[in-house]
Amino acid sequence: MSVERADDLERVAEAVSDGTPVDWKGEMAARPELSSALLGLKRLEKVRAAHEGIPEPRGSAPGGSADSDRPTKTLHAATAPVSAAEPRAGSQPLFQWGPLDVLEKVGEGSGGEVFRAYDPSLETEFALKLRKTDDELGSATVVEFLAEGRRLARVRHPNVLVVHGADVHGGRMGIWTDLVRGKSLEAYLKQQGPLSAREAALIGLDLCRALAAVHAAGLVHRDVKTSNVMREEGGRIILMDFGSMAELPPPGVRRTSAGPQGTPLTMAPEQLRGDTAERAADLYALGVLLYRMVSARYPIEAQTVPELREKHARGDRVSLRDRRADLPLDFVQVVERALAADPGNRYPSVGEMERALAATLGAGSSAHHAAVADGARRARRRAVAVAYVAATLIVVALVIWTKRPPPPPDRTRQSTDATVPSAAVPPAALDVTAALYRRSGKGDRPLPAGGRVEPGDQLSIVLEGNGSMYTYVFNKDVAGKAYVLFPISGVSPTNPLSAGVRYRLPGQMGDSILYWTVTSIGGRESIVTIAARAPLGEVEQLIAQVPPASADRPVQRGTESSRPRNLRGIGGLVTGGTVSEETRRRLDATIRVLTERAKAKGDVWVWETVFENPAP
Amino acid sequence: MGVPPPNLESTATLLRLVRHGDRPARERLAARYLQVLRRLAHGRLPLRARDLVDTDDLVQVTLIRALDHVEEFEPRHEGAFLAYMRRILLNQIRDEIRRVARRPARSELEGDLPALDRSPLEEAIGRETVERYEAVLDQLKEEQREAIILRLELGFTYHQIAEALGRDSPNAVRMMVTRALVRLGEQLGEPPGGSESTDER
Numbered sequence: 001m002s003v004e005r006a007d008d009l010e011r012v013a014e015a016v017s018d019g020t021p022v023d024w025k026g027e028m029a030a031r032p033e034l035s036s037a038l039l040g041l042k043r044l045e046k047v048r049a050a051h052e053g054i055p056e057p058r059g060s061a062p063g064g065s066a067d068s069d070r071p072t073k074t075l076h077a078a079t080a081p082v083s084a085a086e087p088r089a090g091s092q093p094l095f096q097w098g099p100l101d102v103l104e105k106v107g108e109g110s111g112g113e114v115f116r117a118y119d120p121s122l123e124t125e126f127a128l129k130l131r132k133t134d135d136e137l138g139s140a141t142v143v144e145f146l147a148e149g150r151r152l153a154r155v156r157h158p159n160v161l162v163v164h165g166a167d168v169h170g171g172r173m174g175i176w177t178d179l180v181r182g183k184s185l186e187a188y189l190k191q192q193g194p195l196s197a198r199e200a201a202l203i204g205l206d207l208c209r210a211l212a213a214v215h216a217a218g219l220v221h222r223d224v225k226t227s228n229v230m231r232e233e234g235g236r237i238i239l240m241d242f243g244s245m246a247e248l249p250p251p252g253v254r255r256t257s258a259g260p261q262g263t264p265l266t267m268a269p270e271q272l273r274g275d276t277a278e279r280a281a282d283l284y285a286l287g288v289l290l291y292r293m294v295s296a297r298y299p300i301e302a303q304t305v306p307e308l309r310e311k312h313a314r315g316d317r318v319s320l321r322d323r324r325a326d327l328p329l330d331f332v333q334v335v336e337r338a339l340a341a342d343p344g345n346r347y348p349s350v351g352e353m354e355r356a357l358a359a360t361l362g363a364g365s366s367a368h369h370a371a372v373a374d375g376a377r378r379a380r381r382r383a384v385a386v387a388y389v390a391a392t393l394i395v396v397a398l399v400i401w402t403k404r405p406p407p408p409p410d411r412t413r414q415s416t417d418a419t420v421p422s423a424a425v426p427p428a429a430l431d432v433t434a435a436l437y438r439r440s441g442k443g444d445r446p447l448p449a450g451g452r453v454e455p456g457d458q459l460s461i462v463l464e465g466n467g468s469m470y471t472y473v474f475n476k477d478v479a480g481k482a483y484v485l486f487p488i489s490g491v492s493p494t495n496p497l498s499a500g501v502r503y504r505l506p507g508q509m510g511d512s513i514l515y516w517t518v519t520s521i522g523g524r525e526s527i528v529t530i531a532a533r534a535p536l537g538e539v540e541q542l543i544a545q546v547p548p549a550s551a552d553r554p555v556q557r558g559t560e561s562s563r564p565r566n567l568r569g570i571g572g573l574v575t576g577g578t579v580s581e582e583t584r585r586r587l588d589a590t591i592r593v594l595t596e597r598a599k600a601k602g603d604v605w606v607w608e609t610v611f612e613n614p615a616p
Numbered sequence: 617m618g619v620p621p622p623n624l625e626s627t628a629t630l631l632r633l634v635r636h637g638d639r640p641a642r643e644r645l646a647a648r649y650l651q652v653l654r655r656l657a658h659g660r661l662p663l664r665a666r667d668l669v670d671t672d673d674l675v676q677v678t679l680i681r682a683l684d685h686v687e688e689f690e691p692r693h694e695g696a697f698l699a700y701m702r703r704i705l706l707n708q709i710r711d712e713i714r715r716v717a718r719r720p721a722r723s724e725l726e727g728d729l730p731a732l733d734r735s736p737l738e739e740a741i742g743r744e745t746v747e748r749y750e751a752v753l754d755q756l757k758e759e760q761r762e763a764i765i766l767r768l769e770l771g772f773t774y775h776q777i778a779e780a781l782g783r784d785s786p787n788a789v790r791m792m793v794t795r796a797l798v799r800l801g802e803q804l805g806e807p808p809g810g811s812e813s814t815d816e817r
Contacts, residue, residue: 006798009798009801009802010795010798013798013801014790014797016797017768017790017794017797036802036805037798037805039801039805040801040805041797041798041801041805043741043745043804043805044768044801046741047737047740047749047768048768050739050740050741051655051659051737051769051770051771
C-alpha cells in the first residue's frame, strides 16, 4: 500500500470513525482506484449510523437522562382506543409540550390527538391528549378545561385511568395520563368472540367500581363503551377517555347540554333526547357494554340517529335473552334492568348494580366452563423472555427454564397454615389447594413452611381452586421490601385462573417456564398468596405500587439514585424493591383484613408462608 | 439504597466482586451494561421480531448469561467482556429470529412488508453485507475487533476505549481504530465474487 493511498483511506476512515460527513462521490471521483475500499468504508459508516440514535435520547431532551427506556411493545394510547401504531423506539421527540418530550402520535379521537410522551425528569412515559389546535382558546375555555383536568386528577381508582394533570403550553390544551398497555374491550371482543356471562360480569364489577369513583368525584363519564375501556396486559380493566366527561350540575340545577355527546348506539334514551346525562346514563351505557360483551351486538341498532331515537321511543329493543339463550337468568336480568328506558327503573346507583352483578357470580354457575375455555384461548401471546430482578435483599427473580419441568409431585394439601380454609366454610367458599416447590436436580420438591431458602433456589407455586379466581402473590422481607410475584405483565396465565385447573405459577412466557429465584439474602422472607372470586380492588391498587418481578423493567438501574421516584402506575421507576412506609403498611393491613375475611366469608383465600433466608 | 455514580468503580473491580459472589456488584454491573446492550440490540433486531420480543428481554437474557459465566470467564479487560456479551446477544437474536420465523401467519394488518423482517442494520447495508461485516470483523486481531465494536457500534470515545482495553493512550487507540477500519473497508468493499452492485455509489 502506498503511503498516499494509506493516508487518503485513513483520513476517510477517521471521518467514519468520528461520524463526520464524507463526500463519497468526490472521494471516489478523486481516487477511482480506491473506490472499492471507499465503498467498504461507506458501508462501515452505515454500520455506525445504524447503531446510532438508538435508545439514548441524550442531547435531544434538555436535562434528559442517558438512560431512557422506550418500550417497544404495542402501545395503546390512554384516551384513544384505536390500535396504536408501532412505536419507533429511539425516535426524536416530535416537539416539546411543557415538560414533556412528545414522541409519537398514537391515536386520534374526537376531541384531539393522543401522543406518547416522555417526562425526562420523572423518567416516565405518559399518554398526552392534546385538543385540536383550531379550538379557539378563549380564557373561559381554558379555565373550564383546566378545572376539568383538576377534577379528573382527583379520581383515583385502580380501574380508572390515572390523569396526572392538565395544562396549556404553546397554545395547546392537553391532559396527560398513564400510558396503558393492552387492548380495548372492543378489540378483545373482536379477538375472543362473545364472552361468558361470568367473564363479562367480572369486567362489569370492575367498571361499577370505576364509575363509583367517577361519580363520587362529582363527575359523569357520559361515554362508557367497549372502545373506551382498556384491558391491560395482565387483565386489569381500565375506564378511560374522559373527553366527554361532564361535571354534575349542582343539586337542583338542571342544565341543558349543548347537544348529545358520546356515541349514539351506547347512549341512554334521555341522553339521545339531548337531556343532560346524569349518573343513570352511565349505568345504561354500562348495560349496553355488558350486552355487547356477551353478544357482540347492541340492544338497539340503527343506521341513523333519528332512526335510533325512534326505536328508543318505541322501546324497540332486542332482549338479551333473544340474542343468547344460554346466558344465566340472573345475569340477563341485571343487564336488562340497567337498560331500562326510564332512568328511574334502572339501579339507583352503580353500587347497587355492582351488588346485583356480584350476586350472579355467587354460587359457581354453569358459566364456569365457558370461562375456562376463554381462559385457554387467552393463554397465548408473546414469546421469549426472561425476567430478572436485580434486588438487594429480595427473593425474586424470574428464571427461565426452557425445558418442560417435571410434573409436580403428588398434590399435597397445604394445611400447615391456619389461614387455609377448612371444609367447614359455607358452600360459596373458595377452596384452594396450593403448595410451594423448590426445583432441584431430581425434580420439584415441596418446600415446607419455615424452611430455609438460599440464593439460587428456584421456586414455584402449584395451585388449584374450586372456582375461577383472581390470584395475587407477593413477597416481602423483614427489611421492608416487597415484590409482586404474580400477576406479572407478559406472563401467562393471567387472572382470573380457571376453576379446576392446576396451575404452576409464576407461569410461562412463550415456551419458557418461569421460576422465581432467590437472588439474595433477606433474613426472613414471606410469600403471601391471595385468591378471590372477584378482583380485589385494594390488592390491585397495591400491585400498582409494589415493584413487580417483571420482565418490563427488571434490572435496577444504577445511576439515578438522586432522581425522583415514581412508584405509581405502569412504567414507574422501580428501585430495588423499596416500597414506601405507607405502601408497606397498607400491604400488611390488606393481608390482615383479607385473612379475617377469608375466615369469616370464605370468598377469599389467603396463605402466607415464611422462610428463613439468613446470611451465611 | 445508595447507588454509586458510574466510574467510581472500574468494571474490572466490579467483575472481580461479581466473581466473588457479590450480589450488589452484579446489579451495578448489569445496570452499567444495560444501555450499551440495548443500543446493540436495537440495531440488530428485525422490526417484526421486535413486536414479539422485548428488546429489553433479550438484553436481560444476555446479561444473565454473561454474568452467570463471569466466574469461569477471566476477561483481560472490559473490552473483552463487552465483546463477549455482544456475541451472546447476537446469538440470542439469531435464535429469536429463527423462532419468530416459525410462527404462523401474522395478523392481516401487518401484511408482508419485507422491511419488517429486517433489522435496522440490514436495512442500512443489506443482509449479505451484515454477514460479511461479521466475517471480516472476525478476521481482525482481537484487540482491533474490540476497538471497532466499541467505537463503531457502541459509540465509545477513544478515551473510553483506551480504558476498556487497558491502553494508556487514547491517541494510540485512535490510530488502531483507523487502521482497522481501513482494513475492514478494503475487505468489505471487495466481495469474493468480485461483481458488486454499484447502487450504493
